[in-house]
Amino acid sequence: MATAWDYAPAPEARDIVRIQERYGLFIGGKFVEPLSGERYTTIDPAREEPLSEVAQANQADVDRAVKAARGAFDGTWSKLRPSERAKYLFRIARILQERAREFAVLESLNGGKPIRESRDVDVPLAAAHFFYYAGWADKLEYAFPNRRPRPIGVAAQIIPWNFPLLMLAWKIAPALAAGNTVVLKPAETTPLSALLFCDVLRQAELPPGVVNIITGDGRTGAEMVAHPGVDKIAFTGSTEVGKAIQRTLAGTGKRLTLELGGKAANIIFDDAPLDQAVEGIINGIYFNQGHVCCAGSRLLVQESIYEATIAKLKRRMRTLRVGDPLDKNTDVGAINSKQQLDKIAALVQSGVDEGAEIYQPPCKLPERGYWFVPTVFTNVAQSYRIAQEEIFGPVLSVLTFRTPDEAIEKANNTPYGLSAGVWTEKGSRILAMAQKLRAGVIWANTFNRFDPASPFGGYKESGFGREGGRHGLEAYVALDDA
Numbered sequence: 110m111a112t113a114w115d116y117a118p119a120p121e122a123r124d125i126v127r128i129q130e131r132y133g134l135f136i137g138g139k140f141v142e143p144l145s146g147e148r149y150t151t152i153d154p155a156r157e158e159p160l161s162e163v164a165q166a167n168q169a170d171v172d173r174a175v176k177a178a179r180g181a182f183d184g185t186w187s188k189l190r191p192s193e194r195a196k197y198l199f200r201i202a203r204i205l206q207e208r209a210r211e212f213a214v215l216e217s218l219n220g221g222k223p224i225r226e227s228r229d230v231d232v233p234l235a236a237a238h239f240f241y242y243a244g245w246a247d248k249l250e251y252a253f254p255n256r257r258p259r260p261i262g263v264a265a266q267i268i269p270w271n272f273p274l275l276m277l278a279w280k281i282a283p284a285l286a287a288g289n290t291v292v293l294k295p296a297e298t299t300p301l302s303a304l305l306f307c308d309v310l311r312q313a314e315l316p317p318g319v320v321n322i323i324t325g326d327g328r329t330g331a332e333m334v335a336h337p338g339v340d341k342i343a344f345t346g347s348t349e350v351g352k353a354i355q356r357t358l359a360g361t362g363k364r365l366t367l368e369l370g371g372k373a374a375n376i377i378f379d380d381a382p383l384d385q386a387v388e389g390i391i392n393g394i395y396f397n398q399g400h401v402c403c404a405g406s407r408l409l410v411q412e413s414i415y416e417a418t419i420a421k422l423k424r425r426m427r428t429l430r431v432g433d434p435l436d437k438n439t440d441v442g443a444i445n446s447k448q449q450l451d452k453i454a455a456l457v458q459s460g461v462d463e464g465a466e467i468y469q470p471p472c473k474l475p476e477r478g479y480w481f482v483p484t485v486f487t488n489v490a491q492s493y494r495i496a497q498e499e500i501f502g503p504v505l506s507v508l509t510f511r512t513p514d515e516a517i518e519k520a521n522n523t524p525y526g527l528s529a530g531v532w533t534e535k536g537s538r539i540l541a542m543a544q545k546l547r548a549g550v551i552w553a554n555t556f557n558r559f560d561p562a563s564p565f566g567g568y569k570e571s572g573f574g575r576e577g578g579r580h581g582l583e584a585y586v587a588l589d590d591a
């Protein structure tokens with residue numbers, strides 16, 4: 110019997126992307142020095158090595174960016190023929206495709222996600238969002254018949270670190286298609302793909318000020334939310350910050366959409382195709398190291414197939430390759446930051462302390478960088494923190510059920526309601542479950558699938574508003590009777 114069939118290293122070349130030593134803020138179509146005079150270092154989480162110095166924007170910088178966006182809104186963008194706006198969006202989409210490899214490498218370098226994912230998921234989907242919303246730009250009258258859709262004005266957009274370029278696309282594409290201008294802030298740990306995107310805007314000859322990109326941490330985000338010149342806030346991130354934003358905005362009349370955390374149930378019935386389901390479980394929780402708001406972080410297995418499912422799952426987990434994000438064979442990359450690694454470790458410890466049974470496959474982790482072994486917990490009670498709280502890491506909690514009603518009750522028993530998965534052979538059961546699950550997105554016999562035409566968003570503490578599809582435009586238009 111063969112013993113060792115190890116994969117040879119297959120690293121993607123990193124020299125395709127040129128990272129500058131330092132970046133300014135992209136305001137009014139060019140890079141400017143931050144008025145704050147402050148910068149911080151952004152790193153490669155897989156190597157704990159510095160990549161670049163980026164600006165920490167303060168209130169004066171935010172003000173400058175908002176004014177640039179307002180000037181572009183009043184001066185050019187809101188007056189352009191919609192088909193002209195579409196032209197710019199198509200250009201952006203095509204340039205993203207042309208420069209796909211560069212973006213994929215940069216996304217993996219700065220964020221830690223496997224190149225296989227940034228290459229095959231993040232970047233193509235980001236381009237697809239620009240293509241999709243380019244198509245709507247001159248058809249808004251059809252999207253909202255008889256309601257005279259008009260742009261809102263300046264949108265402040267705050268995005269997280271788990272899908273930096275993709276979240277940028279989700280935010281910018283519909284805003285621009287509907288005739289708004291934007292100030293966007295990437296997350297503090299992953300600013301580089303947004304800064305490279307500024308070069309795409311230059312290539313596309315987008316009028317100055319239509320898109321402004323500023324960097325900084327939560328303080329910059331808070332200044333954006335509080336700025337009186339902003340008409341709409343779009344936020345993706347933690348429920349905690351989402352709530353704080355709601356408090357700040359109460360009574361201001363500013364429009365708000367929130368896409369927050371999740372604790373999705375991935376529900377496996379005894380008639381499900383088990384090998385496929387196991388792939389769906391793996392993809393549901395270990396994709397992007399579990400840094401996914403819609404991750405299938407709670408596995409609900411029907412009792413009669415529990416043993417078989419867990420055995421297959423553990424066997425599959427032993428084949429996961431954890432390591433260098435730039436290696437084409439890597440399945441699970443680096444944890445995005447030290448802060449996130451600490452949070453994952455603390456929640457996993459709470460699972461052990463509360464009495465759940467932990468399984469981690471044998472796995473050799475690199476010496477430097479932030480890593481976490483793919484983990485599954487069995488013997489989990491619904492009250493445990495690992496069954497209630499968003500871990501946002503490669504950690505799965507397994508629960509069981511006997512009847513569909515019990516599955517629904519358990520699936521809905523969290524403060525969240527972002528996504529869910531149902532695995533069964535019966536179409537009627539899928540539809541019946543989908544009616545009763547309180548989740549914005551429900552996948553059937555698949556998981557973590559995205560399409561720009563499909564709306565995405567949550568219930569309860571997962572937020573409100575939808576991104577993607579025609580629904581995603583609604584957040585960026587004023588309507589006659591609304």
Ligand code: NAI
Nearest residue numbers: 268269295296326327330331346347350369370402499501
């Ligand atoms: P966070 O909510 O603090 O950060 C998300 C974005 O909001 C970043 O751009 C950040 O700079 C900005 N921000 C932070 N404080 C702000 C404030 N007071 N006002 C305006 N903007 C602010 O999330 P963090 O701390 O990075 O992660 C904590 C947890 O949040 C994660 O462990 C995960 O559970 C959850 N999370 C959920 C995400 C999702 O996709 N729904 C994305 C990121 C985090």
Ligand code: MG
Nearest residue numbers: 327346347350
């Ligand atoms: Mg935070």
